[in-house]
Amino acid sequence: MSDVLIRAKGLSVGFPIGSGLFNKQILKAVDNVSLDIVKGSFFGLVGESGSGKTTLGRALLKAAPITAGGAHYSDGDVDYDLEKITKDQLRDYRKRAQLIFQDPYAALSPRMTVRDIIAEPLEVMKLTKSRQETDARVREIAAKCRLNLEHLRRFPHAFSGGQRQRISIARALVSAPKFIVADESVAALDVSIQADVLNLLKQIQSDMGLTFLFISHDLSVVAHTCDHVAVMYLGRLVETAPTRKLFAAPRHPYTKALFSAIPSLDPDDRGSAQKLKGEIPSPTNQPSGCKFHTRCPFAIDHCKQVEPKLESDATGHDVACHRWKELMAPQAA
Amino acid sequence: MTALIDVQNLTLKFRTDEGLITAVDNVSFSLNKGEVMGLVGESGSGKSVTAKALMHLNAKNAVYSPESRVTLHTDKGPVDVLSLKTHRELNIVRGGAVSMIFQEPMASFAPAITIGKQMVEQLQLHGDYTWDSAKRWSIEMLDRVGISDAAKRFDQYAFELSGGMRQRAMIAMALSTQPKLLIADEPTTALDVTIQAQVIDLMKDLVAEYHMGIVFITHDLGVVAQTADKVNVMYLGRMIEEGPVREVIRNPKHPYTQGLLAALPKLDDLDSPLTPVPGDIPSPLERPTGCVFHTRCSKVVGDVCKAVEPTERRIDATHKVSCHIYDEVPA
Numbered sequence: 001m002s003d004v005l006i007r008a009k010g011l012s013v014g015f016p017i018g019s020g021l022f023n024k025q026i027l028k029a030v031d032n033v034s035l036d037i038v039k040g041s042f043f044g045l046v047g048e049s050g051s052g053k054t055t056l057g058r059a060l061l062k063a064a065p066i067t068a069g070g071a072h073y074s075d076g077d078v079d080y081d082l083e084k085i086t087k088d089q090l091r092d093y094r095k096r097a098q099l100i101f102q103d104p105y106a107a108l109s110p111r112m113t114v115r116d117i118i119a120e121p122l123e124v125m126k127l128t129k130s131r132q133e134t135d136a137r138v139r140e141i142a143a144k145c146r147l148n149l150e151h152l153r154r155f156p157h158a159f160s161g162g163q164r165q166r167i168s169i170a171r172a173l174v175s176a177p178k179f180i181v182a183d184e185s186v187a188a189l190d191v192s193i194q195a196d197v198l199n200l201l202k203q204i205q206s207d208m209g210l211t212f213l214f215i216s217h218d219l220s221v222v223a224h225t226c227d228h229v230a231v232m233y234l235g236r237l238v239e240t241a242p243t244r245k246l247f248a249a250p251r252h253p254y255t256k257a258l259f260s261a262i263p264s265l266d267p268d269d270r271g272s273a274q275k276l277k278g279e280i281p282s283p284t285n286q287p288s289g290c291k292f293h294t295r296c297p298f299a300i301d302h303c304k305q306v307e308p309k310l311e312s313d314a315t316g317h318d319v320a321c322h323r324w325k326e327l328m329a330p331q332a333a
Numbered sequence: 334m335t336a337l338i339d340v341q342n343l344t345l346k347f348r349t350d351e352g353l354i355t356a357v358d359n360v361s362f363s364l365n366k367g368e369v370m371g372l373v374g375e376s377g378s379g380k381s382v383t384a385k386a387l388m389h390l391n392a393k394n395a396v397y398s399p400e401s402r403v404t405l406h407t408d409k410g411p412v413d414v415l416s417l418k419t420h421r422e423l424n425i426v427r428g429g430a431v432s433m434i435f436q437e438p439m440a441s442f443a444p445a446i447t448i449g450k451q452m453v454e455q456l457q458l459h460g461d462y463t464w465d466s467a468k469r470w471s472i473e474m475l476d477r478v479g480i481s482d483a484a485k486r487f488d489q490y491a492f493e494l495s496g497g498m499r500q501r502a503m504i505a506m507a508l509s510t511q512p513k514l515l516i517a518d519e520p521t522t523a524l525d526v527t528i529q530a531q532v533i534d535l536m537k538d539l540v541a542e543y544h545m546g547i548v549f550i551t552h553d554l555g556v557v558a559q560t561a562d563k564v565n566v567m568y569l570g571r572m573i574e575e576g577p578v579r580e581v582i583r584n585p586k587h588p589y590t591q592g593l594l595a596a597l598p599k600l601d602d603l604d605s606p607l608t609p610v611p612g613d614i615p616s617p618l619e620r621p622t623g624c625v626f627h628t629r630c631s632k633v634v635g636d637v638c639k640a641v642e643p644t645e646r647r648i649d650a651t652h653k654v655s656c657h658i659y660d661e662v663p664a
Contacts, residue, residue: 048525049496160613161376190375190552195596196609217525220598224607247600261526262600263533263555267578270559275534276527279495 003076005179005211006037006060010069013052013059017284027283029055031235032069034310037179037211037228039075042202044226044243045215046258050280052235053215057181060213061097062090073097075178095125098172102184104164108156114167115152118142121175137174144204145170162193166200173204181213186221198225219258223247231255234283234291237310241317251319251328253296290322298323337546338405338514339363343386344398345379345570353396354617356382358570358625364514369540369547371561371578373554373593377614379570380550384516387548388431389414389423405430407513429459432507436519438499442491448475449487452506459510474505478535497528501535508539518550533559554597558582563651566590569614569625576652586654588632624657634658 013030030052037043045053058064060071062082070083075096080089101107108117118138121127128134142152145166156164165185172180182201186194202225205212216222222229223243230240231252239252250256257276264270278295281287290308293299303322310320321327345357357379364370372380385391387403403414407430417423435441443451452471456462462470468487475483478501491499500520507515517536521529537560540547549560557564557578564581566574566589574587585591592610599605612629615621621628627638637657646659 048527162613191554192375192593192596192610193613194609195598195607198598198607199609218598219526220600223600223603224598244603247603258526259600261530263526263529263553263559265555265558265582265594265597265599267558267582270537275530277531279497279528 003039003074004036005039005075006035006071006073006213008033008035008056008060008069008071010034011056011059011066011071012068013055013064014067015065025284026067028235028286029064029283030059033232033235033237034069035230035237035240037213039211040205040209041228042205042212042214042226044222044229045213045232046217046219046222046229047232048217048280050234050283051232052283053232054183055235056232057099057183057213057215060179061099061181062093063099073179091125095127095175096177097179097181098175098177100165100168100172100180100182100185103188104161104168105188107168108164110156113153113155114142114147114159117156117167118152118170118174121171125175127175141170141174144173144207145200160193161189162196165189165193165197169197169200169204173208176208177210179211179213181215183215184217185214187216187218194221201225219262231258234280234286236291236320237318238292238321239317239319240310242315245315245317249328251317251324252292252321253298253327254292257295290320298327335366336363336406337366337368338387338403340383340387341402341404342398342400343383343403344401345382345386345391346396346398347392348394348396351618355620356395356570356617357386360567360570360572362565362572362575364546364548366513366546367540367544368563369549369561371557371564372548372550372567373552373557373564374567375552375614377569377617378567380567381518383567384433384518384548384550387414387514387516388427388433389417390427390433405514424459428455428510428512430512431514431516432510432512433516433518434500434503434507434520436522438496438503438523439491441503442499444491447488447490448494448502448506452487452509455506456509471505471509474509475502478502478505478508478539479531480505496524497531500524500528500532504532504535504539508543511543512545514546514548516548516550519552520549521556522551522553529556536560554582554593566593569617569620571625571655573626573656574652574654576648580648580652584652586648586652586659587626587656588630588658589626592629592631624655632658 011033014026014028017027018025047053055064059066066083073080080093115138119134122134147166186197214226226243229243229246231238233254239255276295287294289305290303293303308320308322310318312318341361343357343360346353346355374380397415405412405414414426449471453467456467472483472487475486480486480501521532561578564578565572568589574590585594595608596610598607610629615628623639623641624643627633634657643655643657645653645655647653
């Protein structure tokens with residue numbers, strides 16, 4: 001059994017909405033999610049906007065309030081219960097867990113040089129003792145992210161999207177973290193650059209022995225980079241499996257619909273896909289039973305009343321659907 | 334078939350503090366009625382600027398070369414778009430014969446005016462509508478693009494709609510004046526794949542129904558494969574390859590087009606590594622000499638690429654490429 005770096009158990013994140021005494025409501029952004037992220041893995045998290053994937057990522061960084069359940073972090077040196085973490089522990093956890101944002105244009109301060117941007121975490125967390133040490137560390141990490149010394153003196157506006165994303169990556173890596181949440185980190189990039197940044201992330205992961213939580217809505221990107229994938233819908237985990245298993249035989253109707261929505265590169269293969277109707281419901285007004293039944297082409301009455309549990313199997317392919325077995329059957333025959 | 338829009342030798346520079354920047358360099362193409370053209374390229378390749386030139390919508394510091402011609406064939410005869418000056422003249426193309434859908438629907442609607450009021454306003458500007466008839470037509474259009482409860486949405490604000498709904502409303506608004514040409518600038522980039530699939534379907538239906546021409550700007554070759562009839566690939570302001578969609582995607586000729594296709598993650602082959610196009614697109618201030626792509630090209634054939642700008646070669650009647658690795662065949 002390989003080591004688990006992050007273990008979430010029944011993790012829920014809720015935000016109070018509405019004001020006043022009587023109409024207080026809780027918006028459940030993440031609802032009873034349990035997952036294990038194995039050390040050294042590239043864990044993908046997919047779903048539409050509004051599915052709660054970003055909130056889950058933030059909760060694991062202790063940047064969103066955990067309202068129920070909890071999550072454990074243990075990297076061999078330290079062992080933190082994220083729910084009851086103390087101030088001192090949290091300060092240490094910030095070094096160990098870092099975030100790379102989606103938009104490299106918004107994430108970098110236009111008034112700081114690249115050197116200052118990358119050095120800031122070191123200075124704020126007081127990780128280095130002298131300016132020389134800081135500079136050495138910045139140069140080392142910049143080289144890893146393929147930025148040269150000339151780049152360090154410039155301001156972010158002089159860089160293209162791909163270069164900026166490399167600066168963001170360098171900044172996230174400078175505190176020598178163990179765990180990185182990459183939230184849609186290639187979504188804003190051109191395809192030619194996207195491949196470059198993905199290759200860089202993979203390279204860094206194997207060089208530095210990192211664990212990634214890779215949040216994305218692009219299934220083809222996830223298929224190429226991640227070794228384990230979890231699919232979210234309205235705050236719930238609906239399916240999780242090793243990447244190859246998931247892509248070879250998706251079990252949940254939602255996962256299948258996500259696959260068929262990817263535009264095919266074959267001009268003669270137009271419109272054959274089974275398309276999903278409607279949109280993800282508002283989290284303040286969630287459907288009863290299975291959250292997906294309002295858009296599911298296979299929903300029956302049972303789905304409207306009873307919420308399916310995430311069923312585990314021995315191969316690590318878990319799915320939360322009442323009907324997955326019968327829906328898979330015709331394919332097997 | 335009759336041409337709908339005809340672009341000849343379009344060259345466009347922007348006057349800036351750092352000097353003249355070439356955004357579009359000698360681009361020619363034409364589009365027929367009922368045809369969908371995919372305009373593909375990285376950010377900075379000049380695809381949006383080219384599309385905006387079709388409506389004469391570029392900023393005041395844009396300088397068009399004297400040879401640049403954009404001719405729009407309307408019911409009342411050809412219109413020389415770049416010679417239009419006053420607002421009244423420009424209304425013929427802007428929102429009249431040509432409509433545009435932008436990438437970010439939240440930024441395209443005024444936040445403090447209801448969707449309905451914005452739709453009515455443009456209808457009254459371009460046609461002979463009373464408030465009531467414009468309202469009726471707007472609600473019909475909203476209904477047509479698949480917005481449920483259209484009468485209620487008419488009185489709502491942009492922030493009350495989801496991303497997919499907003500993009501549908503944007504499409505309804507763009508089509509309500511029944512344009513001949515629709516320019517869609519990355520209309521699905523900000524949407525989820527599931528919603529993207531719905532919007533693509535909708536646009537295909539609308540082309541069939543209204544028989545208009547569409548210029549579809551995107552960097553996603555999958556979206557192009559699903560929507561376009563022909564594809565034009567741009568790089569640093571140059572049109573480097575054009576042809577029918579099947580040809581360009583299955584049999585790409587330009588090293589850049591080949592690179593774009595190789596960089597795409599493919600679902601049917603998870604083992605192949607992703608190969609990025611090396612390097613970044615150069616700054617328009619440092620335009621490479623010769624072939625603009627030679628700084629990133631893996632197939633450079635000696636000094637000719639650095640020194641000489643490649644002319645357009647014909648692979649066959651419809652497939653053209655500008656690259657030195659192919660023999661020059663006189664057209």
